[in-house]
Amino acid sequence: MSLIIAYVGKKGCVMASDKRKIGYFGDKENLATLEKELYDGKIDNDDDFLKRAAELGISVKITDDANKIKIIGNAIRGEVSTKGTFETRRRRIYGTTNGYQIVELLGSDTESRKAGESGVIIFGNDYAKRTAETLIKRKWKSSQSLRYMGEIFQSILEEVASKTPTVGNKIDVLMQQPKFDKSEAQRHLNVTIDHDIKVLTKFRQELTEKLVQQNIEIEMANKILNKGDIGRVVQIDGDMLFVQLNDKTQAVDANWKQLAAPGQNVLMFTDSDNVKIGDKVVIENEDLCLKKDKSSLRCDIILCSL
Structure with a gap:
């Protein structure tokens, strides 16, 4: 074009x-028909072109x-x-x-x-x-x-x-x-x-790398947990809790780099004074908390499924 x-x-x-620049969207056979008519000089203005495209069910964007x-x-x-x-x-x-x-x-x-x-x-x-x-x-x-x-x-x-x-x-x-x-x-x-x-x-290399990174981000974003079991408390130090992740959960940073694999410990914080070793940590209604009493927990990581 x-x-x-x-x-x-x-x-x-x-x-x-x-x-x-002309962009098309529609049935391939109808598109081929439209292009042939264009290249044969059978369509001589924009109005007729848009009309013919509509007849063939082809969406057209002209810039x-x-x-x-x-x-x-x-x-x-x-x-x-x-x-x-x-x-x-x-x-x-x-x-x-x-x-x-x-x-x-x-x-x-x-x-x-x-x-x-x-x-x-x-x-x-x-x-x-x-x-x-x-x-x-x-x-x-x-x-x-x-x-x-x-x-x-x-x-x-x-x-x-x-x-x-x-x-x-x-x-x-x-x-x-x-x-x-x-x-x-x-x-x-x-x-x-x-x-x-x-x-x-x-x-092209930079574009490819960018697209790969975007795909990674989309894939990882789809794995962010907003409900379900996370792990259990294995150590308590004041308001700091060490939580061992279960076998289906991992922790990543903002760049999607893995910080903790399943079975490894992550640091969380609590304001509750009623935390015990072995307490289960869950996400309910998109809130990170203890399963037993819904006490809120905080962390500086992103929790994702594998």
Whole structure:
């Protein structure tokens, strides 16, 4: 659901893109029908698109705030992506004066990488690309300035957006004009792309770690005890009680790190003067207390089931 147009040559690089992003939810077969009609150019505006989606029982969310092009060093990066079941597939173009590279990524793994020196490159679905190519042939003048090329690209994107909902009418245009010859351009692109992919790899690793931690927290939160037997008092020292956990209870800290396993002792506090060795400790109505008289107990740990 994107259209990116880039010019790369001796004048520099200019790149333009729409900002549209479309999310779907619904039956896979109906979704395939809707996408085919979109990519065949049979749906030409947002209202008809939403109407057709409703007829097929597909929920649709349209936004026009995606940043598909970005300045990276002395280059511009454009990206279109497709989210799969397990990984995101990315197609990127990095352009600068006298050079560009097209990189295909699955997750953060590079599947292909091709270099070129100059040209007009278009990323997008088939219908949007065909429409843009026709308009470029009609409007393009290579002798014009980079700024003028950017204006042409913007007008083309706007015209394509009027013909298909797959492209939005909010447009970004970026330019870079460093003084690189052809060999300097590729050297700069190699360094820029390698670093950019490392940043993506680190981001994905951090995201994976965050998701793993979130899953741990959800799993542990579901194990927090709010009722049932906890253990029994095995030692008394003033208002401090040592409670031996039963075989189904563990104690953890706020970071879900285990502090005491089943059968081990934990420290609790009481205001009662009627505590005896062997008294059972329970949670009733989400309150930690002695089973015999419901005397309240306090602790600085989280009590969870195994």
